Amino acid sequence: MDDELNITYITLDGHVEVHKYRYLYFVIMLTVYILIICCNFTIVCLIWIHNNLHEPMYIFIAALLINSVLFSTNIYPKLLIDFMSEKQIISYSTCLFQFFLFYSLGSSEFLLLAVMAYDRYVSICKPLQYPTIMTKTTVSIFLCLAWLVPACHIAVLVIMSVDMKLCNLTLRGIFCNNSIYNLHCVSSRVRSIFGVVAVIITALFPLLFILFTYTRILIISYQSCRNVRKKAAQTCLPHLLVLISFSCLCAYDVTIVRLGSDFPKTARLIMTLQVILYHPLFNPIIYGLKMKEISKHLKRLFCQTKAM
Structure with missing residues (x-):
């Protein structure tokens, strides 16, 4: 506790040998962050520039990719600072803000995927x-x-946590996720119930809706001509791959807090890095390769770049 400023600082204890490999960690994470920004915004710019991509499906893809960049920006700058710092600490108020953005943007991805599933269903x-x-x-x-x-x-959950008394100032992670609940002296039943309701509304319901719409699409496509089946495969497969990837990572995040100290520190770090490294790059790669119109414009872009 800082008596002069009255600020509570949390130690981020999820790093593995950060003092030994700080420069390696920094270079890798900075490179990945730049790649995330470049890859996502390349496709967003293509959608913005080309009129034939001004359709709901591509607008939703652009929104999803922007969401990925915002999600990464919530994590990477602080992570890069931590790698070059002697102490990996964060104020409790900043930790709550990072928690808010992490789960708000993560839940938005589920809802965006649900909207994209509805768009494909109608189409x-x-x-x-x-x-x-x-x-x-x-x-x-x-x-x-x-x-x-x-x-x-998520704002309601954060407001409920603001005045919670802390008995532990060490967070077993490299950023603020649901592990912050382990810092509190007592668990709040009201907050736990509201958290479950939030997960059901922003994750479970969209997931069930997506499964329902794609089941309907599969049935209709099977009964239709070959062109309809081909269209369904081309536009729905990327969404399903992204959904499966993101759902697996979210399942890890939800269960890791339950395992607590039983989960090895190195394994925890590796799994956490999957969330912030793999998925934000997975989205633009999948949509860039699997969406025919986007892939076509990407090829033209790279051909022009080579010609110059």
Whole structure:
């Protein structure tokens, strides 16, 4: 506790031999962060520039990629500072803010994937009604809800945690996730119940909705002609790959706090790095390679760059 400033500092104890490998960690993480920004914004810019990509499906993809960059920006700058610092610490208020952004943006990804699943469902199962259903207003409302609903839920959890008394000032992690609950002297039943409700609304319901819509798409596609099946495969497969990847990483994050000290420190670090390293790069690679129109524009872009 800092008596003069009255600030509570949390020690981030998830690093492994950071003083020995600080420069290696720093170079690797800085390189990955630059790659995340470049890869995601390359596709976002392509969608912005080309008129034939100004469709709901591509707008939702752009929103998802922007969400990935924001998600990474919440983690990487602080992580890079920690690698070059003697002590890996963070104030409790900053920790709560990082916790808020981490879960707010993470939940937004589930909702964005749910919106994308609905867009594919309407496009494939109700093609004649698609222009009247997926209007610019509808797309704007979906995007706003995808970011605002999780933000409101997580904000309530953060407000509940602000005045909680801390009995432990060491966090077993490299950034602030749900492990902050282990810092509190007593657990709040109200907060736990609200947290479960938030997970159900922002993660479980969207996941079940996605499974339902893709099941319907699969049934309709199987009963339709070859062109419909091909369209469904081209546009739905990338979304499913991203969903499976993100769901596995979220399952780890939810269960890790339950395992506590039983989970080895090195294994915990490796799994945590999967969340912040692998997934933000996975999204642009999958959409860049698997989405036909985006892949076409990427090839043209790289061909022009080589020609110059």
